[in-house]
Amino acid sequence: MNEQPQSLNAKSSIDVSAIERDLTSLWKQAGEDGDDGGIIRASLLNLIIYAPSGDDLNELDDMLTDVTAAHPCRAILTVADRQAEESSLSAEVTSRCTLPTASSKQVCCEQVTITARKAQVDTVASLIVQLLLSDLPVYLWWRAEPRLDDKAFERLVDISTRVVIDSADFRAPYRDLASLADILRDNPRWTAFSDLNWARLTAWRALLAGFYDVTEYRRLLRQLNRVVIEYSPLEEGDAIPARALLLGGWLASRLGWAASDAAKTTADATVFELSAGENRLTMEFARTSRQIEPGHLALVTLGTTADQAASFTVRRSADGKRIETGATLGEEKRFQRVLDYEDWSESALIGKELDLLGHDRVYEQAVIRAGEMIARTGAS
């Protein structure tokens, strides 16, 4: 896609009508600057991006170019600088134009960048609400840990239709995932939540689910008694990464498993005892020795030794570029398959989230169940 970002340095004080005036002027100028005298302005949604001041704004800017090309919107980038010496707000407007095909007109959408400093971070939602395009869904891309004691978070979530977070960025996975589980459990009717880390699990979940689309294997699903999830350890700390916990939470919630005892932790693994009625099983989170990006999954095996020994495995290849699946029934190996591993960029993942509306209850239940498992580790 041929991208032609176009920036107008229209600065504005924090006066909503002045921002709207700047936007109108921006569109007029963009229309006059267009090669054939015209542009298409399109808006599918409002996208609020909350970026703490430490965020790499250049990188974010590149991502927004990709995101807005696929999802034209009014983007409201909010840079939050809590460490500033004085409270203040400032804003500027920019247009973002792309040329979908060489022969078509430019498609443009608009961006308002607000910098909120110190105490103004907590009140910025009241400004943003006035800038939203009416009747369009509001997505909040929250690039920080979601915490209910954060007023800015609570207020921005309140005005949003959907919140997108990335639990891969959680600095303390146990604490932050447990906090998210509390939010989702206690506020089931609140705004819908999305998680880029959950979206990264879609391929793994689809392949694991695919084993049991086959009628012959489906009965084995209820006989599972061992799950192994191998992950690459985080750069800091011993905690199981959020992605592995989400996958474990997903399996547990879908199959009705509940953690029954305290988890046992060794140097290389954490093992949970789970039960579903009479059926008991172990879920082992093990560190992989393979060189895979920190926090990523390396292998998932679902196994049973009940009527017939069987195991179903999804595995990242040694070089990380492929994903391999295989089933073993007794001694017989079946249906080995190798597929390309989709390593989606952050902007591509965000784009996929912007296609979704409504609650993802499967995700919410996975987080809640992961929170229960975290409680069994004794971590606070």
Add this chain to the structure above:
Amino acid sequence: MSSKNDNPLREGVRLERVADPCTVIIFGASGDLTKRKLLPALYRLTQERLLPAEFAILGFSRSPMSHEEFRGKMKDAIITYSEAKRVDEAVWQSFAQGIYYISGDINDPDCYKRMTELLDQIDRERGTAGNRVFYLSVAPGLYSEAIEQLGAAGLARPKPGSWTRIIIEKPFGHDLESAKQLNTDVAKVFEEDQVYRIDHYLGKETVQNLLVFRFANGIFEPIWNHRYIDHVQITNAEAIGVEGRGGYYETAGVLRDMIQNHVFQVLSLVAMEPPISLSANAVRDEKIKAMQAVRPMPAEAVAESVVRGQYGPGSVGGKEVPGYRQEQDVNPESATETYAALKLYFDNWRWAGVPFYIRSGKRMPKRVTEIAIHFKQAPHLLFRNIPSQQLEPNVLVVRIQPDEGITLRVGAKVPGQITRIRWVNMDFRYGASFGVSSPEAYERLLLDCILGDSTLYARRDMTERGWEIVMPILEAWQSAKPNFPNYEAGTWGPEEADELLEKDGRQWRKP
């Protein structure tokens, strides 16, 4: 019997529908369609995890080849024709393990015996569960023989707990009689719900969007009738010529090649009543109901309501191009039409008195397929002092290709002291609002067939109805020699086509 719906791991909004285990058997596996479309589509569906691990492809054609040789050709095809232009070797090897090949004569019963044995072997090796899709991508003259042989070999009847389907490529018959004969031949062997007659037009995202546009938006349906609509124009224009297919085109012409199938499918989606559900038969019931209302055209009315044309030399896109009669494998005195324009009426309550003007042609100024709904003039002329050219009716244009989208033309006051009206377009463009690429039509259609969804395939009655409508035209044309060529390549068709509308006080849009 349990289904994938019983799989608790499948729940949720993100995991897409996945097909049953199955084998796709391609007749005509060494042909162009297999290389250009079918294998790239199946490879991509696999990479998108929409096909299960228990999946196989069996190629069948006359050329002797080993499994390995066929796999090698298919690998080249995927590299050449897929978007990615590359395959990862390990990923390819995994996919290739599920590709098999069998050679033989399509008329030879022994060949089907070998095919049966090989399919049973594939079921054992690949876990494909006896589910089969036969894809006929061979010369149309071989369809009936292939189908009969499949029946005789017992391959048309699914095993208990399994399913068998057949996809038949266009053209579906050469005329009404041959279409009926082919349908009869098919029906002797396959039940109608096993038969998937492919029309790749229906796999296009924007054609599918017609259903959404009409029936998911409450504002259009109340005005989608003769009270508010003056007339409808459907344009299906190609800038290309016959592109080396002169031999085939000589036996077809635009009426057979485009109008009786693709354009009529689009027409039925515009004219149909709301279906009671989105099930395949509910949608197709309404489509055929609409087409049954098309007013029969007696032979004597053909000259009045239909125009045919053939392009002569000209220029398209700044390039000189030869006339149709100068194309390869074309008779220098050919009477085959490369352009046709029709005026049709639907004799029902919704469309009483509303003409549908349809045109399709080759070597037009540009490639475009669109539906233009021309609304009636405002009932009371409030702006009496405005020049009449400023008082045009509203037009809603649904563009199918390229630049897919919807445009509504509305009148607005030009700012100033006096009242002047200008017509402005309110545009919705797919490319602008949804910056994601649409799946290839063949991907969607193949997946639908494997999933057992025939909504986007043509039903028996629809194929025959298309021929019923065009047969009087074809018969009338046979009895009179046309004065061809009658339009220059790179123009919008013969003058008579303009006159077809001018005599009704209308004119063609310039898309």
